[in-house]
Amino acid sequence: MRKSIATVCLSGTLEEKLTAIAAAGFDGVEIFENDLLASPLSPERIRDRAAELGLTIDLFQPFRDAEAVPEDLLARTLRRAEKKFAVMERLGADLMLVCSSVSPAALDDDALAAEQLRLLAERAAAHGIRIAYEALAWGRHVNTYDHAWRIVRQADHPALGICLDSFHILSRGSDPKGIEEIPGEKIFFLQLADAPLMAMDVLQWSRHYRCFPGQGGLDVAGLLEHVLRTGYDGPLSLEVFNDVFRQGDTARTAVDALRSLIALEEAAGRTDLPAPVVPTGFAFAELASTGPELPALLTELGFARTGRHHSKPVELWEQGDARIVLNSGLDATTGHPEPALAAIGLETPDPAASAGRARALLAPVLPRHRAVADAPLDAVAAPDSTELFFCRTEHPDHPSWTGDFTPRAASASPAGITHIDHVALTQPRHHFDEASLFYRAVLGLRPHESLELADPYGLLRSRAVSGADGSVRLALNVAQIRPGSGPSGSLWQHIALHSRDIVATARRLRERGASLLPIPDNYYDGLEARHELDPGLHRTLRELGLLYDRDDSGTFLHLYTAVVGRVFFEIVQRIDGYQGYGAANAPVRLAAQHARTR
Ligand SMILES: O=C(O)c1ccc(O)c(O)c1
Numbered sequence: 001m002r003k004s005i006a007t008v009c010l011s012g013t014l015e016e017k018l019t020a021i022a023a024a025g026f027d028g029v030e031i032f033e034n035d036l037l038a039s040p041l042s043p044e045r046i047r048d049r050a051a052e053l054g055l056t057i058d059l060f061q062p063f064r065d066a067e068a069v070p071e072d073l074l075a076r077t078l079r080r081a082e083k084k085f086a087v088m089e090r091l092g093a094d095l096m097l098v099c100s101s102v103s104p105a106a107l108d109d110d111a112l113a114a115e116q117l118r119l120l121a122e123r124a125a126a127h128g129i130r131i132a133y134e135a136l137a138w139g140r141h142v143n144t145y146d147h148a149w150r151i152v153r154q155a156d157h158p159a160l161g162i163c164l165d166s167f168h169i170l171s172r173g174s175d176p177k178g179i180e181e182i183p184g185e186k187i188f189f190l191q192l193a194d195a196p197l198m199a200m201d202v203l204q205w206s207r208h209y210r211c212f213p214g215q216g217g218l219d220v221a222g223l224l225e226h227v228l229r230t231g232y233d234g235p236l237s238l239e240v241f242n243d244v245f246r247q248g249d250t251a252r253t254a255v256d257a258l259r260s261l262i263a264l265e266e267a268a269g270r271t272d273l274p275a276p277v278v279p280t281g282f283a284f285a286e287l288a289s290t291g292p293e294l295p296a297l298l299t300e301l302g303f304a305r306t307g308r309h310h311s312k313p314v315e316l317w318e319q320g321d322a323r324i325v326l327n328s329g330l331d332a333t334t335g336h337p338e339p340a341l342a343a344i345g346l347e348t349p350d351p352a353a354s355a356g357r358a359r360a361l362l363a364p365v366l367p368r369h370r371a372v373a374d375a376p377l378d379a380v381a382a383p384d385s386t387e388l389f390f391c392r393t394e395h396p397d398h399p400s401w402t403g404d405f406t407p408r409a410a411s412a413s414p415a416g417i418t419h420i421d422h423v424a425l426t427q428p429r430h431h432f433d434e435a436s437l438f439y440r441a442v443l444g445l446r447p448h449e450s451l452e453l454a455d456p457y458g459l460l461r462s463r464a465v466s467g468a469d470g471s472v473r474l475a476l477n478v479a480q481i482r483p484g485s486g487p488s489g490s491l492w493q494h495i496a497l498h499s500r501d502i503v504a505t506a507r508r509l510r511e512r513g514a515s516l517l518p519i520p521d522n523y524y525d526g527l528e529a530r531h532e533l534d535p536g537l538h539r540t541l542r543e544l545g546l547l548y549d550r551d552d553s554g555t556f557l558h559l560y561t562a563v564v565g566r567v568f569f570e571i572v573q574r575i576d577g578y579q580g581y582g583a584a585n586a587p588v589r590l591a592a593q594h595a596r597t598r
């Protein structure tokens with residue numbers, strides 16, 4: 001289907017927006033009037049520029065407070081409309097959006113609204129222009145799509161149809177099934193937007209928090225299916241008002257936007273993409289590391305240095321199925337302190353298919369030679385620039401990345417670690433919504449609830465994504481912390497390692513004098529109040545500095561190492577199928593980390 005986007009979704013000048021929209025691969029645009037008014041380009045120049053870029057101008061919007069006005073205001077409304085029709089002719093746009101009136105002067109009179117919209121459509125038709133009438137969720141008298149449709153039907157003019165906007169429909173909790181009663185040819189335009197579920201005034205919600213479909217909590221795909229059943233064959237057009245996207249990188253937001261439409265089309269069964277290949281585990285985590293700190297920490301944690309890359313300054317460290325790759329050959333181009341997480345290897349049953357899916361969803365596919373291994377590895381860049389390698393470790397049907405490492409005799413005293421449980425990545429502030437969609441659409445992981453975690457210097461937003469069986473889990477964090485307030489809290493990344501018996505692991509680490517994060521005594525007093533714990537367990541937790549959580553899914557015990565550069569390790573034990581990440585303990589952890597790194 002044709003794909004469009006409203007210029008209001010993006011940051012920049014109209015010219016910058018058009019360029020980014022075309023470069024991302026959209027077919028058309030909705031021109032927002034404010035973008036036109038502020039542009040030094042004439043309507044003719046904008047028309048030519050859009051044509052040069054291969055974009056059609058699908059809609060001009062919005063025209064406000066047009067219907068059910070008292071008789072003495074009608075002439076003024078029509079005069080205003082004529083001026084807009086003239087601009088639209090110069091722009092080469094033939095569809096104008098009229099949104100339902102919010103004016104206190106508007107009358108609660110459907111017959112009058114229909115009569116005046118009919119008149120407007122008649123005037124528009126004389127210019128070859130059609131009108132799409134949209135119910136704003138906060139419209140004064142018309143605020144539902146079915147009400148807008150009754151008025152359009154009553155007006156009965158070929159140049160008058162309706163515009164459906166998923167936000168206005170779903171934010172009010174209207175049942176979208178009724179859309180199927182509207183003839184497809186009377187749906188002149190379809191605007192798509194999602195939003196996180198929030199209890200707030202609908203106008204503020206709409207103007208600041210809309211996001212691209214698949215990034216929020218509204219069932220936009222379900223709504224689209226109802227619309228498509230009417231036979232609607234106009235464009236799918238994104239209309240997102242979002243404070244963060246307005247500041248973001250224009251080109252990148254445009255690609256993110258198109259990715260959401262491609263995924264939406266797939267969800268509505270309108271396109272065949274390579275099926276998602278859900279990762280089945282972590283093959284490795286690769287850290288950029290030149291100094292002695294990480295080798296020392298890994299040794300304390302019971303890892304053994306088991307291999308050296310045959311041609312690169314890269315070492316493999318293992319314990320159980322947890323594999324850590326230390327790379328001292330990466331340029332420190334990011335300006336971030338080292339060590340830092342550079343890449344994650346994901347086990348997938350079909351690496352080439354994983355890469356094919358990623359490509360179809362516009363993920364930045366990386367050149368293969370950047371891989372740690374010489375064996376060709378398909379990889380994509382995640383939104384925070386971590387490289388994600390698609391691996392198939394030691395399977396007869398696929399070259400294994402481990403083949404590039406020369407085994408070395410290793411001595412280690414293991415501490416009971418079995419595998420990588422999850423990896424926590426810090427997302428750039430402007431790319432949190434992009435990241436949820438990326439992991440969901442590209443990797444087929446399920447996003448969990450978005451949480452807010454208190455940090456001494458601000459708030460951290462956190463959202464986990466995981467595979468159905470929990471074998472791959474990522475925690476995505478974004479710091480809402482004023483730059484420079486905390487030391488490096490907005491940059492921390494961590495690798496959580498699973499232990500089969502964390503009490504034994506913790507004891508062994510304490511005996512070795514491993515650098516673990518100290519937990520304040522007050523935490524244990526609070527814990528005693530929060531949960532009725534066996535006194536012996538409570539004493540053990542306090543003694544070993546272990547954190548504890550329990551919910552309906554099970555019990556969680558965990559601890560943290562000190563921070564080294566940008567990274568730290570967590571050791572976790574999930575008991576009885578615990579599904580969370582110990583979020584209740586995050587504020588204590590963050591405070592302890594800040595205290596140590598200041
Ligand atoms: O917030 C608004 O005013 C507004 C304007 C035009 C639209 O299409 C819309 O959905 C909202």
Ligand SMILES: [Mg+2]
Pocket residue numbers: 134165191239
């Ligand atoms: Mg709209």
